[in-house]
Amino acid sequence: MNEMVARTDTLNTLTADAREFEGKALRAQLARSTRLEKAKALLLVLPLLLFIGVMFIFPLADMMLRSTDNGPVAELMPDTAARLLDWDQFTLPDEATYAALARDIQTAQKERTLGKIATRLNFELSGIRSLLTKSARKLAQMESSDESWKQRLVQIDQRWGELATWSAIKRVLPSVTATFYLSSLDLAYDAKGEVVRKPPERAIYVDNFIKTFAISLGVTLSCFILGFPVAYLLSVLPTAKANLLMICVLLPFWTSLLVRTTSWIALLQTHGIVNDLLVWLGILSEGNRLDMMYNMFGTVVAMTHILLPFMILPLFSVMKSIDPSFMRAATSLGASPFTAFIRVYLPQTKPGIAAGSLLVFILAIGYYITPALVGGRTGQMISNFIAYHMQQSLNWGLAAALAVILLIIVLILYWLFNRIIGIDKLKLG
Amino acid sequence: MNQNSSFVEFRNVQKSYDGKTLVVKDFNLSITRGEFVTMLGPSGSGKTTCLMMLAGFETATYGDILLDGQPINKVPPQKRGIGMVFQNYALFPHMTVAENLAFPLEVRKLGRNVIKQKIGNALEMVELGELANRRPAQLSGGQKQRVALARALVFEPKLVLMDEPLGALDKNLREQMQYEIKRIHENLGVTMVYVTHDQSEALTMSDRIAVFNDGIVQQLASPATLYEEPENAFVASFIGENNRFSGTVKSLDSDRCIVTLDDDDCNIRALPINITGHGSRAILSLRPERVVIDPEEGSLPNIFKVRAEGVTYLGDHIRCSVNFGQRHQFIIKIPNSEQHPVLKPGSDFRIGWAGRDCRAFNA
Numbered sequence: 093m094n095e096m097v098a099r100t101d102t103l104n105t106l107t108a109d110a111r112e113f114e115g116k117a118l119r120a121q122l123a124r125s126t127r128l129e130k131a132k133a134l135l136l137v138l139p140l141l142l143f144i145g146v147m148f149i150f151p152l153a154d155m156m157l158r159s160t161d162n163g164p165v166a167e168l169m170p171d172t173a174a175r176l177l178d179w180d181q182f183t184l185p186d187e188a189t190y191a192a193l194a195r196d197i198q199t200a201q202k203e204r205t206l207g208k209i210a211t212r213l214n215f216e217l218s219g220i221r222s223l224l225t226k227s228a229r230k231l232a233q234m235e236s237s238d239e240s241w242k243q244r245l246v247q248i249d250q251r252w253g254e255l256a257t258w259s260a261i262k263r264v265l266p267s268v269t270a271t272f273y274l275s276s277l278d279l280a281y282d283a284k285g286e287v288v289r290k291p292p293e294r295a296i297y298v299d300n301f302i303k304t305f306a307i308s309l310g311v312t313l314s315c316f317i318l319g320f321p322v323a324y325l326l327s328v329l330p331t332a333k334a335n336l337l338m339i340c341v342l343l344p345f346w347t348s349l350l351v352r353t354t355s356w357i358a359l360l361q362t363h364g365i366v367n368d369l370l371v372w373l374g375i376l377s378e379g380n381r382l383d384m385m386y387n388m389f390g391t392v393v394a395m396t397h398i399l400l401p402f403m404i405l406p407l408f409s410v411m412k413s414i415d416p417s418f419m420r421a422a423t424s425l426g427a428s429p430f431t432a433f434i435r436v437y438l439p440q441t442k443p444g445i446a447a448g449s450l451l452v453f454i455l456a457i458g459y460y461i462t463p464a465l466v467g468g469r470t471g472q473m474i475s476n477f478i479a480y481h482m483q484q485s486l487n488w489g490l491a492a493a494l495a496v497i498l499l500i501i502v503l504i505l506y507w508l509f510n511r512i513i514g515i516d517k518l519k520l521g
Numbered sequence: 522m523n524q525n526s527s528f529v530e531f532r533n534v535q536k537s538y539d540g541k542t543l544v545v546k547d548f549n550l551s552i553t554r555g556e557f558v559t560m561l562g563p564s565g566s567g568k569t570t571c572l573m574m575l576a577g578f579e580t581a582t583y584g585d586i587l588l589d590g591q592p593i594n595k596v597p598p599q600k601r602g603i604g605m606v607f608q609n610y611a612l613f614p615h616m617t618v619a620e621n622l623a624f625p626l627e628v629r630k631l632g633r634n635v636i637k638q639k640i641g642n643a644l645e646m647v648e649l650g651e652l653a654n655r656r657p658a659q660l661s662g663g664q665k666q667r668v669a670l671a672r673a674l675v676f677e678p679k680l681v682l683m684d685e686p687l688g689a690l691d692k693n694l695r696e697q698m699q700y701e702i703k704r705i706h707e708n709l710g711v712t713m714v715y716v717t718h719d720q721s722e723a724l725t726m727s728d729r730i731a732v733f734n735d736g737i738v739q740q741l742a743s744p745a746t747l748y749e750e751p752e753n754a755f756v757a758s759f760i761g762e763n764n765r766f767s768g769t770v771k772s773l774d775s776d777r778c779i780v781t782l783d784d785d786d787c788n789i790r791a792l793p794i795n796i797t798g799h800g801s802r803a804i805l806s807l808r809p810e811r812v813v814i815d816p817e818e819g820s821l822p823n824i825f826k827v828r829a830e831g832v833t834y835l836g837d838h839i840r841c842s843v844n845f846g847q848r849h850q851f852i853i854k855i856p857n858s859e860q861h862p863v864l865k866p867g868s869d870f871r872i873g874w875a876g877r878d879c880r881a882f883n884a
Contacts, residue, residue, distance in 0.1 A: 420578055421611035423598045425625035426676065432599075435624070439615045 159492035162269040163212040165261075168205045169196040176262045181285055185258055190241035194231055201228040215487055216271060216281070217260040223251055256283035272493035297477065297494065301501075304474040307391060307463075308456035314396040315403040315452045316445065323407035323444070327414070341404050349398065353465045356394040360384040360466075386468025394462045399455055403448035410444030446513045454502055474498055526590065527551035528712055529575065529680065534584035536570050544570050546736040548584070552714065554679075557706050559715045559723040562733030563759070571733075572682050572716045577601050588680065599628075604673035604681040604711075608688055610665045612657040618644070618668050619653040625676040643671040646705065663694045670702065674709065683715045687722065699725050720760050724748065732756050753795060754882040757806040764851050766805040767884060773799050778881055780805055784847040790822040791879040802884035809840075809854040811878040814862050814870065821873035827851065829864045839864070843872070 166173045171192035179185050200206040206228055210221040230248045237244070245252040263271065263281060274280060274287060278295035282288045289295070322341065326334050344352060359365050362381050370376040384390055414437065422432035460475040467476065474494060481491035509515065529552040536545040545567040552558050560568035573579040575586060577598030585592050593601055612621050619640055626636040644650045647667035657665060666686060673681050683702075687695045703726050706713050717723055723730050724744040731741045732755070740747060740756045751757035758765060766789065768782040778793040780803050791805050816824055827843040838854050841864050845851040853872065855862065864870070 415609060415611065417607045417609055417611040418613060420576075420598070421605065421607055422613075422624070423578075424576055424601075424603060424605040425628065425672065426599050426602070427624070427628045428599055431628055436613055440613075442615075 155492045156496055158488055159272050159496045160268045160270070161489060162264055162267055162271075163208075163489070164205075165209050165212050165264040166267070168200055168209050169193070169261075172196045172261065173265050176258070176265060179258070179262060181255070181259055181262065184242075184253065184255065187240050187242050190245055190252075194241050194245060197224065197228050198231055201232065211486070212264055213260060215275075215489065216263055217256060219251075220257065220260060223249055223257070227252070254283070259283060259285045269489075272487075272489040273497070275490050276493045276497050297474075300472070300474050300477060301497070303388075304457060305501075307388060307395070307471075307473060308453050308459075310392050311395045311399060311456045312403075312449050312453045314392065315400050316449060318396065319400055319403035319407060319448065320441075320445075323404045323411055326404070326408045327411035328416075338408075341401055344398060344401060349461060350465075352398060353394050353462050356390065356397070357385055357466060360390055360393065361386075385466055386471065388467075388471045390466040390468065391463045391471035391473070394466050395456055395459055398462060399452045402451045402455060406447040406451065407441065407444040410441050410447075414440050442513070446509070450506075450509055453505070457502060458498060526553075527587075528554040528556075528589060529714070530585075530587040531571070531575075532585045532587065534571070534574065534581045534586060536567070536574060536579065537582050544736055545574075545581075548736075548738060550731055550738065550741065552712060555710045555712055557703075557713045557715065557726060557728045559717060559727040559730045560733055561717060561720060561723040561730050561759075564718060566733035567736040568716050568718075568731075568733040569684060572684055572714060575714065576603055576605050576682055602676075602678050602680075604676070604678035606666075606669050606673045606681070606683040606686040608685045610657070610669040610686075612665055612668055612672070614657050617654050617656055618649070618660070621657070621668060622672050622675050625672065629676060639675055643675040646674070646708075647671045647701075662690050663698065666690060666698055667701070670705070674705070674711070678711070680712045680714070683713065685717050686715075687717075687719075695722070696725075702726065724760075732759060734759070751794075751806070751880065754804045754806065754884065757880060757882065762809055762852060762854075764807045764809060766807075766848070768803055768805065770796055770799055770801050770803050770881070777876060778803075780881055782846075787825070787846055789879060790876040791881040792877045793881045795883045796881055797883055803881045804884045805879055805881050807874060807879045809852040810838075810856075811874055812853045813873050814853070814855065814864075816871065816873035822876045823879065824871055824873035826869060827872050828869050829866050832864050832866055845872075 172189065175189040175192045176185065179189065197206065200209055206224060210224045213224065214221040227245065227248050231244075234244065239247075242252075251257050259281070263269065263285070271281070276297050278290045278298045279287050280290050322337075326337055326341070329337060357364070361367070362383065362385070364385065366384065367376070367381045371378055371381065376382065384393070418436050418440070419429075419432050422436040423429060427435065457473075458475055459473060460479060463471050463473045464476050464479070467473070475498075478491045478494050478498075481487045481494070506515075529550075531548050531550045534545060534548040535543055537543050548567070548571055550558070550571075560571060562568045570579060574581050575588075577593070577596065581594060586594055588601065588603075612618075613624065616624065622640045622643055623636050626639060631639075640653070641650070644653060647670055649664060649667050649671070652660065652664060652668075657668070660668065669686065673683075686702075687698050690698060699722060702713075706726075715723075715726065724747075727744055729741060729743055730747055732739045732747065734755050739759075740752045742750075742752075747756060747760050751760060754765075757763055766780075766782050768780040768789070770793075771779045771781045771788065773793060773796055776792065778791055778796055780789050780791055781787070782789065789805060791803075796803055813821060818824070825845060827845045829841055830844050831842045833840040836857065838856050841853045841855065843851050843853060855864070862870075
């Protein structure tokens with residue numbers, strides 16, 4: 093009896109093995125038969141893949157590296173770098189380090205690399221640029237004497253006798269730095285090398301991140317409030333009329349962004365059309381003209397106008413697919429039109445609301461040109477600061493760090509969105 | 522409440538969508554409590570429009586619709602208390618089956634326990650108790666249909682409307698659901714108004730059928746009457762299969778007429794239904810199953826020689842198209858009994874029929 097059972101067992105395992113083998117063979121067959129199709133598909137997307145690789149991933153990676161890159165100071169001041177390696181930061185460095193610094197400054201001056209060093213160091217401690225150029229000039233004029241290098245340098249400028257100057261130099265020597273990220277979050281190193289909050293008058297980025305967030309949220313909300321009824325109308329109108337309305341919705345896409353933004357200036361500025369009209373109608377007196385341009389309000393209005401289609405299109409595509417019989421069914425079951433809308437229609441538009449809001453919000457949070465043109469002082473967003481550091485202050489490290497933080501915020505939002513709503517439920521049109 | 526008075530009544534109802542043509546022209550119908558009435562007709566005949574007017578989704582441009590003696594023309598759909606099953610089921614996709622069923626009860630602000638019990642009963646009625654927590658997308662077509670039915674019944678409406686509810690189901694399931702709906706109708710005693718373009722569905726389920734064409738009710742009668750005694754040419758041709766001939770009335774009595782066919786001088790004796798008089802145009806209608814094969818000479822008033830053209834075996838019966846004079850496509854149905862005659866294409870034989878089986882209508 094036992095023998096019988098054992099034999100059936102072996103038989104079973106055998107057939108199982110055979111089945112597995114067959115399964116593998118079948119999979120291999122399937123893979124072979126679809127290989128050509130897959131190769132063709134790959135060929136179709138290859139140009140885009142290459143383009144994305146070269147034009148998007150590569151610059152993105154470069155930017156991320158730049159946000160932590162400490163710059164060339166260590167190479168350009170090799171002697172000082174070597175001496176400062178095991179400096180304790182609590183007392184001033186020794187004579188040999190001062191000598192090395194003087195040598196390095198003179199070499200850098202000769203090789204015209206002092207500017208680079210000065211620029212990078214100035215991000216750590218403002219004023220250090222002038223200190224370096226001044227020292228280089230004075231060192232060149234100086235005749236040889238018996239005074240130590242320390243005495244001579246402190247004579248040139250007493251800042252060479254301060255710990256803060258030396259710790260700033262030490263901070264730019266490692267290959268990676270957190271300085272730019274700290275700056276982005278309104279933090280800085282103090283003289284002892286500890287991370288501290290920047291004084292309130294110099295803390296701008298955290299507030300601006302919050303403001304950017306608020307503006308984007310405001311724009312998303314206004315787009316939703318203005319766009320939802322339009323999308324609904326689009327979805328219920330007969331085709332001919334819906335097409336006409338759709339053209340009106342898409343019209344902003346066909347005009348230059350710059351023209352549209354400037355036309356908002358013409359409308360909303362202090363002596364613009366809206367204010368003139370209100371004064372003419374007697375609603376406002378001449379002295380009380382509204383400030384609607386060059387502030388946060390102007391930014392929100394202009395951005396809402398520009399981003400509205402990105403809300404309407406996904407909403408429309410979802411609403412178009414909702415059969416009118418759902419509303420009829422709800423009312424036939426006894427629901428008032430309002431209840432039917434809230435409980436039956438609105439939940440079904442959720443994928444469209446989600447897609448439109450995510451799209452508008454993410455576009456808004458990185459918006460640059462509109463706030464630059466109409467934002468004035470209070471309507472500037474984080475992108476404007478990034479642009480400033482790219483173009484004006486040339487602090488690319490800080491610009492990169494701000495951009496990476498923005499990117500991280502967007503990714504977190506995306507992750508949250510996926511957790512709450514589910515990215516597979518998105519419907520973008 | 523008078524049991525004999527009509528529960529639903531359409532009085533001279535008209536409907537126009539564009540202000541030029543009438544989709545429904547002078548529609549009159551009265552339905553008694555507990556009745557199962559079907560509106561049957563080709564698409565575009567106005568039957569769905571009538572149903573939508575009763576449900577409140579369309580307004581009648583003229584005339585009155587009465588429910589339980591009260592005119593409801595101005596009552597919004599949610600206040601009419603009419604259950605409705607839609608063609609595409611219209612189950613709310615974001616709610617489970619139980620939530621779908623709870624919807625009409627929640628908007629009526631019933632207590633939670635009452636709702637739970639009613640949902641249970643409704644699901645039991647359609648035999649779907651175990652699917653309460655599924656979403657509509659996870660159901661098969663037949664299950665969706667049952668849920669839609671349960672949802673239309675769960676708040677115990679006195680009247681239930683159905684707009685081609687079985688149109689999307691395959692044939693077997695459709696037949697099964699027909700009996701199911703009929704059973705529920707009989708158990709609950711609720712009044713049902715059913716719209717379909719499928720005549721076999723209408724014949725199976727209905728107490729009475731209103732045949733629509735061109736915005737007018739052509740005939741309102743029980744299934745048997747409609748099939749056996751159609752009142753006009755449209756009903757005769759729309760319900761069941763027919764052989765049709767056109768001709769001129771040669772002689773006319775009260776219960777008998779002779780019609781001369783157009784293409785040859787063949788005289789056919791038929792039963793006049795709405796023939797206006799001697800010499801008028803007439804359409805003859807003859808059911809294929811009323812044709813007798815090889816009748817004895819003189820036993821029937823109409824006996825003709827024919828030649829078989831095509832023979833189709835259909836299981837329960839055999840369908841034969843024969844060449845009758847100049848006319849092709851004359852259809853005969855022979856039941857598949859033990860001694861049914863064997864017909865072969867090309868063979869000659871005789872056919873005949875009784876005068877009362879061939880109905881003559883005014884053309």
